[in-house]
Amino acid sequence: MKVNAFAAMSAGAKVEPYQYELGGLGPDEVDIEVEYCGICHSDLSMIDNEWGLSEYPLVGGHEVIGKISQVGSHVSHLKVGQTVGLGWHSGYCGHCGSCNGGDHNLCATAQGTIVSHHGGFADKVRAQASSVVVLPDGIDATTAGPLFCGGITVFNPLVQFNVEPTDKVAVIGIGGLGHLALQFLNAWGCEVTAFTSSESKAQEAKEMGAHYIINSRDPQELEQAAGRFDYIISTVNVKLDWNAYINTLKPKGRLHFVGATLEPLDIGAFGLIAGQRSISGSPVGSPATIAKMLDFAAQHNIKPQAEFFKFSDINAAIEHVRAGKARYRVILEK
Structure with missing residues (x-):
């Protein structure tokens, strides 16, 4: 079967039309006819080979929505014509400790959709x-x-770390991840604070679920928030004064990273030890957690704020994301 795609032929290159053969369908596989596909910053990181994982030609796109067009002989829970989604992972080993425990997203040999x-x-x-x-x-x-x-990147920690509806939770960065985190946390029942350096996003953050706004560029506002939060989720990929944020945590509070900052974390141990605070991180979730997230999103009318581009305008869409202009996700449509 021939697939018509858009691929980057080298690191940082614009994508261009590319055809490849899929080969025979495996017994445990399905084919999805793509109808919509989000453009994530991780797609740009892979196109640019920021993480050293990329192989070219590289066909990005790991926020896929479409209809099942073909199912393997051993597949019984999916049917041709069903509307489905596919995220960061397109396969798991199925037999390691993580997979057996339901944590497929932590499978060491999981197949990345664009890796x-x-x-x-x-x-x-x-x-x-x-x-x-x-x-x-x-x-x-x-x-x-x-x-x-x-x-799922911002929903997964709520499940994994037992965030309570009574918790006071702050989100660093109101962008593609952060604007979804605000919605999930508000619906979860938490008191939600948005850390943002953009005045233009303050009102939008409140509309998306934040009860309070803190200007992250104002040291005085950070100091006034000392000991306030049970949990902070960082969605940014840049270096910040992490010690200042740790100071805003309550005793036993947690600073949790879902944004992949490439620079080492410059964190003093005393701020953690004195308040018995923690630092952690998490990736996307397992298929079971994704299903739970979708049910929760449906119940609470949570959805991404998105801008749409045609697949034929994919390079313009990628540049829109690269320039930081997306409010707040970009989706390709047929």
């Missing part, structure tokens, strides 16, 4: 059936793509 595998910047994408999640009723397929990466 040594062609993703959703194409008319079709192939994946292991276990990595594909059916969209429940109440989820808008047009905007669902970013939930499969950005959405």
